[in-house]
Amino acid sequence: MFRWLESRIDPFSPFDEARTPPSTFRGFMWAYLAPVRGWLGVLFVSSVAVGLVESSLYLLIGWFVDLLTRSSPDRLLADHGWQLAGVAVLILVVRPIVHFTNEVVSNQVIVPQTTGLIRWRTHTYTLGHALSYFQGDFAGRLANRIVQAGPAVREIAVTILDTLLYVAIFAVTALGLFTTISPWLALPMAAWILLYLALMRYFVPRAQKRSLTASEARSTLVGRIVDSYTNILTVKLFARAAEERSSVREALETHTKAFLDSHRLISGVMGLQTLMNSALLFSTGALSLWLWSRGAMTSGEAASGIALVMRILAMSGWVMQTVRGLFENVGVVQESMETIARPHAIVDRPGATPLLVPQGEIRFDAVSFHYGREEGIIESLSFTIRPGEKVGLVGASGAGKSTIVSLLLRLHELDGGRILIDGQDVAAVTQDSLRSQIAVVTQDTSLLHRSIRDNIAYGRMDAEQAAVERAARLAHAHDFIQDLTDxxxxxxxxxxxxxxGVKLSGGQRQRIAIARVILKDAPILILDEATSALDSEVEAAIQDSLDSLMQGKTVLAIAHRLSTIAALDRLIVLDKGEIVEEGTHDELITRNGVYARLWHRQSGGFLRDGEEQAQAAE
Known part of the structure; x- marks a missing residue:
């Protein structure tokens, strides 16, 4: 039975991954609760049943007291046996069934599966954001908001449908009982309900605002801690542990202050609630005594009324704490909405088709890009890389080399012009198909905290072990991999x-990245300082592997060490996003322009045709 119930909700059911979540609180809540609305209805019905059964027990207390008062012991079972049997069935059969149903619907169906469903959908949507989205925030804070959104949305729904509904039924039952006995007896209960609602109206918006502040402070605190841990090597190298402690302390002090502000409000409200509860208990008891003394109320009714009031008073503090928790979750959801409910900056166009690369021609057609600035980083840039051609991009830092690579991969939207691959506009094809046809080795190689095999096979997850090892051997990584132990x-x-990949050296990480690209075997290859982390001996050793990898592919290479790209078919020299020179290494050296000056400034590195290159340099 448990297994059947636990499989009623599929957390990974299909949904529109590109659809922006609603930006309003109610809309956001409903968007993520809609897949489980049927089971939320079942929880509502079971909560009503539990509330009715539990409140009826307090009414039965009065009936039972009056029954004992009016009946003689020898005639009790004979005259009221069937009634007592019905009460026994209610207590021994109906009550356990409705409670068990309520518990399993909540705990086996809604709570775990809804949490997983919301986390999965918010994470999947967040993955679709552009690169700039992740560059503008702490990874820890983003992760914290994704993880906490699931339980917060779930708890709000369950609390309203289960806890608050249950308490409301008790209050209505007590009010109804008192009204049937005497309007005077109902008056304190009605006044208490109105004052309680007024207190909640005062408390709730303030608690919501302070909870949002506390939640934001908590996320900032988590973000700073994770940022310190993620960059622990930098912290150690620059001896900045004291500064990191100070940064986290500042965030912790801010969070503590927000937390105390929230609890100061709670303490004040709880004090007023205690005063109201005491007044209700006293007035109900006094009126019950007065009505009983005048014969307007039986002993059983007095017992039921006092018991109901005691139960409501006990629950009122619990309700206030529950409501506080409810609006802490409201604050969490609102904070998560700030992160999650943003439209994707880069989306596939309607009707986008997969990219097909039969040849591998790349053409930049009057491309302009500004990074949101008034002055362009790249203005009307045009060039073509022929199928199978190996082209190097050369220029000082900030010349636009890496920006060109990012635009080709559609990590940013163009401000003008087009980029075509085999005649297909990269903005009109699906992003996944575009990036699956391009293999990239970057200078800043970061690996996933997974196995070596998973990292190498990341571009081709279905690769067999033999293919993974072959790629590692070609990248001269197999030998050191064999010696690794975690x-x-x-x-x-x-x-x-x-x-x-912090457990590996920079050169080892670079070789893993090269092995990953070798295994992916995409028709277009981008090498962005691909051998920068390698020593000359290892670089020379894998050069043949890179030469083999480049065969039959269109290659775009970036290197500050010019000797690593001098043998390519063509070099494009950039300055402030514009092409200032273009040609082979020999042609550019002969022109004695920008490239020649850069070449003469550099020393070291390696050349495949070292002597010929040296002669050309002379």
């Missing part, structure tokens, strides 16, 4: 590499 004694290709 902290759980996993060895070789099963060893984990640590966050961003």
């Amino acid at each position: 902290d759980r004694d996993r060895q070789g290709y099963a060893a984990r590499v640590g966050e961003r």
Whole structure:
């Protein structure tokens, strides 16, 4: 039975991953609760049943007291046996069934599966954001908001449908009982309900605002802690532990202040509530005594009324704490909405088709891009890379080399012009198909905290182990991989590499990245300082592998060390986003322009045809 119930909601059911979540609180809540609305209805019905059964027990207390008062012991079962049997069935059969139904619907169906469903959908949507979205925030804060959104949305729904509904039924039952006995007896209960609602109206918006402030402070605190841990090597190298402690302390003090502000409000409200509860208990007891003394109220009714009031008073503090928790979750959801409910900056166009690359021609056609600035980083840039051509981009830092690569991968939207691959506008094809046809090795190689095998096979997850090892050998990584062991004694290709690959040296990470590209075997290859982290001996050793990798592919390479790209078919020299020179290495050296000056300033590195290049340089 449990297994059947637990499979009623599929957290990974299909949905529109590109659809922006609603920006209003109610809309956001409903968008993520809509898949489970049927089961929320079942929870509502079961909560009503539980509330009715529990409140009826207090009414039965009065009936039972009056029954004992009016009946003689020898005639009790004979005269009222069937009634007592009905009460026994209610207590022994109906009550356990409705409670069990309420618990399993909440705990087996709604709570775990809804949490997973919301986390999955918010994470999947967030993955679709543009690169700039992730560059503008702490990774820890983003993750915190994704993880906490699921339980917050779920708890709001469950609290309203289960807890608050249950308490409301008790209050209505007490008011109804008192009204049937005497309007005077109902008066304190009605006044208490109105004052309680007024207190809630005062408390709720203030608690909501302070909870949002506390939630934002908590996310900032988490973000700063994660930022310190993620960059722990930099912290150690620059001896900045004291500064990091100070930064986290500042965030912790801000969070503590927000937390105290929230609890100051709670303490004041709870004090007023205690005064109201005491007044209700006293007035109900006094009126019950007065009505009983005048014969307007039986002993059983007095017992039921006092018991109901005691139960409501006990629940009122619980309700206030529940409402506080409810609006803490409201604050969490509102904060998460600020992160999640943003439209994707880069989306596939309607009707976008997969990119097909039969040849591999790349053409920049009057491309302009500004990074949101008034002055362009790139203005009306045009060039073509022929199918199978190996082209190097050369220029000082800030010349626009990496920007060209980012635009080709459609990590940013163009401000003008087009980029075509085999005649297909990259803005008109699906992003996944575009990036699956391009293999990239970057200078700043970060690996996933997974096994070596998973990292190499990331571009081709279905690759067999033999193919993974072959790629590693071509990248001259197989030997050091065989010697790896992680902290759980996993060895070789099963060893984990640590966050961003911190357990490996820069050269080892670079070789893993090259192996990953070799295995992916895409028709277009981008090498962005691909061998910058390698020593000359290793670089020379894998050069043949890179030459083999480049065969039959269109290649776009960036290198500050010019000797690594001098042998390419063509070099494009950039300055402030414009092409200032273009040609082969020999042609550019002969012109004695920008490239020649850069070449003469550099020393070291390696050349495939070292002597010929040296002669050309002379």
